[in-house]
Amino acid sequence: MSWAAREAGRAVLLLWLASLAAFAVIRAMPADPAVITLLAFNQPLTDEAVAALHRQWGLDRSLVEQYAMWLVDFVSGDWRRSFRTGEPIFAEFMHRLPVSLTIGLGGLAVAIALAVPLAEAASRRPHGFCDHLLDALTLGAQAVPAFWLASLLIWLFAVEFAWLRPFSGATVERMILPIAIVAITGIGPLAAVYRAGLSEVGRSHYFMVALGKGGDPETTLARHGRRYAAMGLAAALTAEASWVIGGTAVVEIVFGLPGISQFLVESLAMRDYFVVQAYLMVAVAWMICVAMAAQIARHWLDPRERVAAP
Amino acid sequence: MSHHLPATVTRHLWLVPVIAVCAAAAAAWQPHPPEAIDLGARHLGPSLSHVLGTDHLGRDLLSRLMIGGARTMLVVALVAGLWTILGTCVGLCAACSRGLAAAALLRMAEFFAVLPSLLAAIVVTSLFGFGPLTAGYVLGLTGWGPFALLSFGLARRGLGEPYVLAARALGGSTAALMRRHVWPVMWETQLSYLGTKLGRVAIAYAALAFLGLGADAGRADWGAMMFEYRLFALDHPWLLLWPGAALIALCVVLRLAIGGDNGARVPATRGDLASTIEHDAEQERLKFTPGIARAGETAI
Numbered sequence: 247m248s249w250a251a252r253e254a255g256r257a258v259l260l261l262w263l264a265s266l267a268a269f270a271v272i273r274a275m276p277a278d279p280a281v282i283t284l285l286a287f288n289q290p291l292t293d294e295a296v297a298a299l300h301r302q303w304g305l306d307r308s309l310v311e312q313y314a315m316w317l318v319d320f321v322s323g324d325w326r327r328s329f330r331t332g333e334p335i336f337a338e339f340m341h342r343l344p345v346s347l348t349i350g351l352g353g354l355a356v357a358i359a360l361a362v363p364l365a366e367a368a369s370r371r372p373h374g375f376c377d378h379l380l381d382a383l384t385l386g387a388q389a390v391p392a393f394w395l396a397s398l399l400i401w402l403f404a405v406e407f408a409w410l411r412p413f414s415g416a417t418v419e420r421m422i423l424p425i426a427i428v429a430i431t432g433i434g435p436l437a438a439v440y441r442a443g444l445s446e447v448g449r450s451h452y453f454m455v456a457l458g459k460g461g462d463p464e465t466t467l468a469r470h471g472r473r474y475a476a477m478g479l480a481a482a483l484t485a486e487a488s489w490v491i492g493g494t495a496v497v498e499i500v501f502g503l504p505g506i507s508q509f510l511v512e513s514l515a516m517r518d519y520f521v522v523q524a525y526l527m528v529a530v531a532w533m534i535c536v537a538m539a540a541q542i543a544r545h546w547l548d549p550r551e552r553v554a555a556p
Numbered sequence: 557m558s559h560h561l562p563a564t565v566t567r568h569l570w571l572v573p574v575i576a577v578c579a580a581a582a583a584a585w586q587p588h589p590p591e592a593i594d595l596g597a598r599h600l601g602p603s604l605s606h607v608l609g610t611d612h613l614g615r616d617l618l619s620r621l622m623i624g625g626a627r628t629m630l631v632v633a634l635v636a637g638l639w640t641i642l643g644t645c646v647g648l649c650a651a652c653s654r655g656l657a658a659a660a661l662l663r664m665a666e667f668f669a670v671l672p673s674l675l676a677a678i679v680v681t682s683l684f685g686f687g688p689l690t691a692g693y694v695l696g697l698t699g700w701g702p703f704a705l706l707s708f709g710l711a712r713r714g715l716g717e718p719y720v721l722a723a724r725a726l727g728g729s730t731a732a733l734m735r736r737h738v739w740p741v742m743w744e745t746q747l748s749y750l751g752t753k754l755g756r757v758a759i760a761y762a763a764l765a766f767l768g769l770g771a772d773a774g775r776a777d778w779g780a781m782m783f784e785y786r787l788f789a790l791d792h793p794w795l796l797l798w799p800g801a802a803l804i805a806l807c808v809v810l811r812l813a814i815g816g817d818n819g820a821r822v823p824a825t826r827g828d829l830a831s832t833i834e835h836d837a838e839q840e841r842l843k844f845t846p847g848i849a850r851a852g853e854t855a856i
């Protein structure tokens with residue numbers, strides 16, 4: 247209970263700091279959203295029009311007042327309306343969030359499902375085919391830009407083979423390639439970490455002792471090996487998962503998917519204050535959730551953690 | 557576990573000045589003005605005058621690639637410099653200090669290690685204008701966390717070595733210990749880390765240009781070129797393939813130049829570097845170790 251209370255307190259403190267930072271960065275922006283909006287709608291750029299928009303959006307008040315009012319509204323679930331679309335931001339986010347999370351988490355799930363068997367096969371036969379494949383995927387993830395790969399896959403699957411309609415098909419059909427891109431870039435690093443954990447276990451004294459006692463390799467690996475390797479994988483996954491919001495921006499834009507990062511990019515150009523602030527808050531909240539989940543997973547996977555920090 | 561680094565870390569280091577000279581030369585001279593539009597010469601194939609042909613506005617592709625490469629290298633150099641300076645300073649200071657100061661420095665480094673620097677770069681470049689300088693400063697100032705944590709781990713372990721304790725007992729000052737005994741064993745690992753990450757920096761810059769936030773759309777950045785030319789992927793695939801190939805080649809060369817032979821395989825095979833980093837990270841309770849390996853730039 248005390249653990250949960252402490253974590254919740256830290257999360258609230260972090261979110262509050264993030265809200266301050268988000269507010270400060272966005273208000274430091276060099277352009278005025280009222281001017282941009284008037285220009286975008288071909289309206290005459292008069293002082294009265296600018297002042298009217300400022301009054302409508304509450305931008306004529308002092309910064310402290312604006313921040314306090316926004317914070318109160320935000321906490322009570324009123325995320326204001328977008329300058330650009332006039333729609334409520336909260337509803338828009340709830341509509342778009344599933345798209346981003348499906349791409350990001352779906353891609354990660356596929357990546358794990360493929361990375362674990364690949365890493366096991368690689369560590370069974372060091373310098374074998376799977377080991378080299380793993381190397382190539384890792385290097386590929388570091389050297390090949392995802393948006394370039396995306397263009398290539400669109401060309402291959404939509405144009406040459408005509409198997410998929412990534413822009414006009416059903417939702418499921420549109421999701422396949424984006425998920426594949428996230429998965430392809432994730433497999434290498436995840437498999438590398440799991441492979442590293444396995445080979446470290448293989449060299450460890452306790453593993454050799456267990457083998458020396460006459461345990462057969464499969465059982466020994468299942469009892470003593472996988473849990474240790476899984477700890478490394480969980481840590482790697484934490485890093486990957488906390489980037490799901492924001493990391494899928496490029497994929498969303500290439501495939502024209504209505505995720506929240508696409509919304510952010512559209513809104514930035516219009517200096518849509520409240521959208522950007524809401525986005526940053528959602529990103530930070532997501533990272534906090536992932537970090538908490540990771541801590542629970544670590545607690546569950548690593549007995550040493552339970553002894554050290556009851 | 558061996559902490560000995562292979563001598564190959566520095567074997568290809570001579571490539572670094574070569575890359576720098578190439579980038580400077582590409583910035584100073586191109587066969588054609590990279591932005592010169594010539595609608596009479598659209599989509600020309602390779603020729604002596606236009607070695608890689610021309611694009612849909614008749615601009616010389618090679619010239620644009622050269623300028624784009626120079627701009628990319630400027631970002632990479634800026635980021636490498638900022639990471640090295642900030643990361644080393646914060647890491648060493650944290651390793652030398654105790655108690656609250658060390659904790660504060662480490663918390664700060666951890667904060668910058670989990671801060672999504674691509675997201676920060678997306679926001680900042682679209683607000684303050686896109687260019688190699690803005691992008692380089694943002695990526696550099698927000699991404700140095702893992703480098704600082706790595707430096708901290710290396711310095712802490714170095715300071716704990718028996719020979720360093722012996723030197724301290726002989727009356728050596730902390731600064732002298734750092735210079736004589738700690739720095740010599742840490743810089744190669746730092747360099748390898750840079751080698752594994754700088755390619756990602758080049759890709760992050762290309763991704764920013766591809767998104768085209770606050771950018772002048774006609775700019776000859778590799779990412780912007782890929783965005784612009786993707787419309788012609790079917791009829792003129794070379795327009796799209798060349799910038800992509802250039803970017804991949806740059807990543808591989810950077811990796812080879814700074815990471816050494818081993819660099820190409822480091823995270824995969826748990827070469828000495830990877831185990832060193834992970835070992836330190838484990839020791840220093842840095843739970844997002846693989847964040848060091850990749851800092852999680854999902855799918856850019």
